[in-house]
Amino acid sequence: EKWASTAPRIASTRLALHHFDTSYSLRLGALWPSVRAGLLCEQKYGALLNNFAAADHVPQELEPLNAADFVSEASQKAQQWQRGAAVGAVARGCQEGSGEGRTVMQAEMMAQAEMMAQAEMSPPLGASISSKIKCYTFPRGDITRFRPARPDSLGLLDYYLMDAASLLPVLALNVQPGDFVLDLCAAPGGKTLALLQTGFCGHLAANDISISRTKRLYQILHSYVPREVRDTVSVTSYDGRDWDQVKGGTFHKGAGAGSVLLQVLVDVPCTTDRHSATEEDNNIFHKRRTKERQMLPMLQLQLLMAGILAAKPGAEVVYSTCSLSPLQNECVVERALDIAEAQFNISIHVEDLSHFRTLFQETFSFFSDCRLGELVLPHLTANFGPMYFCKLRRM
Amino acid sequence: RALLPARALPAGPGPCPRRGCGEAAALRAAGFSQEQARRLLALQPRLGPEQREAAAAQLLLLGLSAEAALALLERSPALLRLPTERLRERAEELRRLGLDGGRLERAVRRSPQLLHVPRKRLRAAVRLLRERCLFTAEQLREVLGTCPAVLQEEPRTLHHQFQYAYFRMGVQQKEMVKARLFQTPFAELRNRHIFLERRGLYETPHKGQTQISNPKLKDILQLPEEDFLASLAYSTPEEYEVFKKLLAREEEEKEEEDVDALYT
Ligand SMILES: C[S@@+](CC[C@H](N)C(=O)[O-])C[C@H]1O[C@@H](n2cnc3c(N)ncnc32)[C@H](O)[C@@H]1O
Numbered sequence: 001e002k003w004a005s006t007a008p009r010i011a012s013t014r015l016a017l018h019h020f021d022t023s024y025s026l027r028l029g030a031l032w033p034s035v036r037a038g039l040l041c042e043q044k045y046g047a048l049l050n051n052f053a054a055a056d057h058v059p060q061e062l063e064p065l066n067a068a069d070f071v072s073e074a075s076q077k078a079q080q081w082q083r084g085a086a087v088g089a090v091a092r093g094c095q096e097g098s099g100e101g102r103t104v105m106q107a108e109m110m111a112q113a114e115m116m117a118q119a120e121m122s123p124p125l126g127a128s129i130s131s132k133i134k135c136y137t138f139p140r141g142d143i144t145r146f147r148p149a150r151p152d153s154l155g156l157l158d159y160y161l162m163d164a165a166s167l168l169p170v171l172a173l174n175v176q177p178g179d180f181v182l183d184l185c186a187a188p189g190g191k192t193l194a195l196l197q198t199g200f201c202g203h204l205a206a207n208d209i210s211i212s213r214t215k216r217l218y219q220i221l222h223s224y225v226p227r228e229v230r231d232t233v234s235v236t237s238y239d240g241r242d243w244d245q246v247k248g249g250t251f252h253k254g255a256g257a258g259s260v261l262l263q264v265l266v267d268v269p270c271t272t273d274r275h276s277a278t279e280e281d282n283n284i285f286h287k288r289r290t291k292e293r294q295m296l297p298m299l300q301l302q303l304l305m306a307g308i309l310a311a312k313p314g315a316e317v318v319y320s321t322c323s324l325s326p327l328q329n330e331c332v333v334e335r336a337l338d339i340a341e342a343q344f345n346i347s348i349h350v351e352d353l354s355h356f357r358t359l360f361q362e363t364f365s366f367f368s369d370c371r372l373g374e375l376v377l378p379h380l381t382a383n384f385g386p387m388y389f390c391k392l393r394r395m
Numbered sequence: 396r397a398l399l400p401a402r403a404l405p406a407g408p409g410p411c412p413r414r415g416c417g418e419a420a421a422l423r424a425a426g427f428s429q430e431q432a433r434r435l436l437a438l439q440p441r442l443g444p445e446q447r448e449a450a451a452a453q454l455l456l457l458g459l460s461a462e463a464a465l466a467l468l469e470r471s472p473a474l475l476r477l478p479t480e481r482l483r484e485r486a487e488e489l490r491r492l493g494l495d496g497g498r499l500e501r502a503v504r505r506s507p508q509l510l511h512v513p514r515k516r517l518r519a520a521v522r523l524l525r526e527r528c529l530f531t532a533e534q535l536r537e538v539l540g541t542c543p544a545v546l547q548e549e550p551r552t553l554h555h556q557f558q559y560a561y562f563r564m565g566v567q568q569k570e571m572v573k574a575r576l577f578q579t580p581f582a583e584l585r586n587r588h589i590f591l592e593r594r595g596l597y598e599t600p601h602k603g604q605t606q607i608s609n610p611k612l613k614d615i616l617q618l619p620e621e622d623f624l625a626s627l628a629y630s631t632p633e634e635y636e637v638f639k640k641l642l643a644r645e646e647e648e649k650e651e652e653d654v655d656a657l658y659t
Contacts, residue, residue, distance in 0.1 A: 021595055033594035033629055040593040041641050141637050143644070380634040380641070 012283035016276035019285065024324055028367070031377065035324070035386075038378025039277045046070070046164025046384075047146045048190075049134040050224050051197050053156035058136070065144060067136040070164065071171070074359040133171065133197045137164050137363055141381045157223045162190040165364055165376040165387035169320035170194040172353055172391045173263050178202040182264045184240040184307050187213030189220040191267055196225055196233070207236045207243070240266075241302040244309045261315040266307035268300040270321040270328050273386050274378070297327050304336045308346065311394045316351070319373070320389040329388040330372045337392075351391040418444045425452050427461045435465060438472045449479040457486045459500050471507040485510050485517075492521055493536035494543065502543035512547050523550040528557045534572045542577040556581050564588055565600035566612050574612035585646075586639050587615050590628055593638075 020039075025032040047062070049055055049069070059069075136159070138144045149157040170191050175181060177200045186192045187208035195201055208214050214237050221230050238246050271293065276285050284293050300321070307317050319336075321328050333350070340346040353374045357366045365379035373390025422432040425448065435451060454464035454474075468474055474482070486499070489509065494502050503509055524530050524545070530538060538545060545553060560566045560576055576584070591597035591610070598605045610627050624630045 017595075025595070030629065033596060034634065036595045037590070037593040037630075037634070037638065041638065042645070141633060143637060143640050380637045 010287075012280055012286040013277055015287075016271075016273075016283065016285035020273065020277065020324075027326060028324070028377075031367070034379055035377050038380055038383050039274050039386075041380060041383060042143070043163060043274060043378070044137065044143075044383045045146060045161045046167065047136040047159040048162055048167065048194055048197065049136065049159050050157060050193075051132060051134070051199065052224060052226050052229060053158050054152040054154070055158040058158050062136050062146075065138070066142060067138050067144075067146075069134045070137050070360065070363040071133050071135055071167070073362075078355075078359055132199050133167065133194060135164055135167050140362070151223075154226075155223075156226065160190065160193055160220070160224060162194075163322075163384055163387070165384040166190055166322075167194055168356060168360070168364075168374070168376065168387060169265060169267065169318045169389040170198075172351075172356065172389055173265055173316055173318040175200045175263055176261075180262045181205070182243075182262060182307070182310055183207065184243060184264060184266050184303060184310075185209075185268055186235075187217045189217035191265060192217065192233070193220055193224055195265070196229060201232065204233045205236065205247070206233055207238055207240055207247075209237060209239050211237050241299075241306050243306045247310075262310060262312050263315055264307040264311050264317045265320070266304050266317060267320045268303050268328075268332075270296060270300065270323040271325060273323050273325075297332055300328055300332045301335050301339075304332060305339060308336060308340055308348065308392065308394060309344070313394055315394055317392045317394065318389055319392065320387065322386055323388065324375065324377070324386045326371075329375065329390070330370060333372050333390050333392070347395045349393045349395055351393055353389070353391055418447065421448050422451065426455060427451070427465070431461055431465050435468065438468055439475050442475055446479075447475055450475045450477065450482060453479050453482045453486070456483075457499055457503065458497070459503065463500060463504055467504060467507050471511075474507065474510055477510070482510060485512070485514065488514050488517055489546075492517065492539055492546075493532070494539050498536075498540040502540065506544045506547065508547055509543055517546050519550050520546050520548060520553065523553055527554060528561075528568070530568050530572070534568055537572045538577060541572075541575045545577045548577075552581070553577065556584065559584065560612065563599060564597075564612070565603075565605075565609075570612050574616050576612065576616065579616045582643075584616065586642060587623060587628075589642060590630070590635065590638055591615065594628060594630065596628065 017036075020036070021032075024035065028035055047058070047067070049058055136146075146159070146161055149159050149161065151157055173181075173195075175195065175198045179200055180203045181195055181201045182205045183192050183195060184207055186206035187210055189206070192204065192206045195204060206217060208217065214235055217235060221233060221235075225233075236247070271284055276283055283289075284296075304317075304319050307319070311317050319333055323329065337348055337350070340348050350372055356374055357368070360366075363382065364376045364384055365382045367375040367377050370388075373388060376385035376387040378385050418436060419429070419432045421444070422435055423429060427435060435447065439447070451464060451468070454467065455461065459467065489499055489502070521535065521539075524535055524538060525532075556577065557571070559581070560571055561568075566574075566576075588597060592599075596607070597609050597615075598607055600609075614627060615623070618627065620635070621632075624632060624635055628635070
């Protein structure tokens with residue numbers, strides 16, 4: 001047949017799996033078989049509610065099916081713990097005198113101890129979960145699918161289906177009202193849309209080097225966002241590595257000398273592990289793309305550096321990938337910290353996101369051994385991710 | 396010992412109505428105890444006495460013990476209605492296929508339906524196992540002895556299961572026999588195999604070679620689910636439950652796709 005001559009001798013998905021088997025089994029050890037099975041089975045989606053559409057019907061439709069908004073569930077939990085932390089402090093004081101109820105109370109307190117420690121450690125816990133973003137997911141082990149999105153009377157779609165773990169980097173980037181936000185690698189636009197759902201972006205720069213993929217981004221903006229909000233978004237197609245040269249000046253000026261911060265999301269191209277393990281099309285493990293694949297960590301580092309340089313002092317940068325590879329995750333972040341310090345005299349604080357693990361553990365399966373940042377592992381009962389994210393603050 | 400009160404007995408002929416007495420005596424002469432004869436008489440009460448006797452005797456001739464024959468008839472009373480000639484013919488056929496002595500008894504006990512399967516069907520299954528699956532005569536005897544139900548299967552179903560184990564899993568006939576492949580329903584075979592495969596714990600051999608060492612088919616199929624999960628798949632029931640649901644949906648949708656492809 002015609003395509004026989006161009007078909008790869010060994011399927012790219014097999015090459016990818018072989019590569020993963022060698023490197024990830026070392027890294028993840030006994031967890032690897034579960035993660036592998038997750039990668040090779042149908043992934044789970046979340047339905048990101050479109051706050052710009054008339055979508056009141058969606059909760060009414062989804063809740064009877066047992067789907068729940070995991071973001072608001074987490075922020076409720078956070079608030080409870082913070083109250084619990086306060087009560088806990090009081091309880092610790094009067095523990096001595098208690099009689100019968102004491103063991104019960106102790107057990108309860110033990111169970112809450114970890115959460116409270118979290119709550120005490122990270123004060124902005126509740127505040128850090130932007131409550132305007134709503135994303136529905138089905139519970140653990142439930143494989144129900146969402147129906148396709150539907151337009152409201154004005155033609156705006158009611159929700160956007162995405163890997164729910166993709167929301168975590170956006171939630172980590174704690175956008176505050178009026179913030180200027182840069183989404184350096186934005187297409188096809190899932191995270192851009194989520195950023196807009198906060199309703200806080202004073203201005204959003206959505207950049208992506210790929211013209212064809214930015215078309216998809218435009219489509220998403222058109223199907224989900226009303227005109228007046230679209231007008232606050234500027235879509236560009238620069239090489240993100242050059243951001244500072246092409247845009248740095250104007251954007252900083254645009255951001256003004258005022259208090260608005262430039263928050264940056266750097267969602268880099270990566271080995272897209274789930275895709276590489278399951279799809280031949282556009283697979284980065286194709287023999288012909290070996291060079292490109294080997295250059296990824298360098299490209300990622302350059303993009304992260306560009307993001308760091310674009311951020312104003314005090315601003316946050318979130319770096320994310322959908323790969324399990326430490327070479328593309330922690331290593332890139334560590335190198336960037338070094339370079340920022342050594343070459344640009346920029347000091348950077350790596351923010352602790354461990355409370356995310358506690359808050360979202362019911363929805364996602366987290367890896368507990370990341371040196372830096374957080375990693376969502378695919379798992380058959382909660383088949384989201386992989387998603388790595390790490391939050392930096394420029395000092 | 397006091398006799399059981401009459402009302403505790405099953406409905407049907409009383410303890411000793413006139414008609415039943417002669418029959419019971421004949422059955423006892425054939426080797427059934429009084430109690431067994433009573434149970435036998437309670438089956439298919441409208442059947443003529445000769446027919447009952449002949450069928451029961453035929454089963455004893457197959458090598459079944461009185462209790463085994465009775466248990467079999469209690470499970471499939473319809474066997475009593477089969478002409479004895481037919482019954483004998485089928486038993487003969489099964490014996491010829493290699494189910495002799497204890498094997499036949501065990502086979503019939505396990506799947507009494509075997510005696511209902513027409514000869515043509517039996518032969519088709521055997522031909523398939525011998526000629527297309529290339530089991531040796533000895534292996535065939537073993538397969539029939541351990542999984543007599545293969546004789547009731549559609550040859551197409553058998554062939555499919557065989558090909559899956561042979562090509563997809565790379566398992567040889569000898570191992571299939573040991574693993575009693577045909578005792579496992581196909582869906583379960585596929586569930587367990589693909590579960591292991593996606594976890595990176597099973598690999599289809601390529602030119603007889605694998606990178607990892609595959610577990611034995613016998614362990615994959617014969618271990619109870621709990622042990623399969625704990626010692627072969629290193630997994631949990633929660634994961635496996637979800638997996639089975641996902642795989643079933645995948646297969647369903649693949650079939651739909653195949654059908655669509657046929658019509659476009
Ligand atoms: C993981 S995807 C981004 C997904 C997107 N943030 C979302 O949530 O829908 C990575 C993107 O980086 C883009 N990209 C690759 N190299 C780039 C570069 N040098 N500058 C800017 N974008 C680049 C790719 O075109 C791709 O769309």
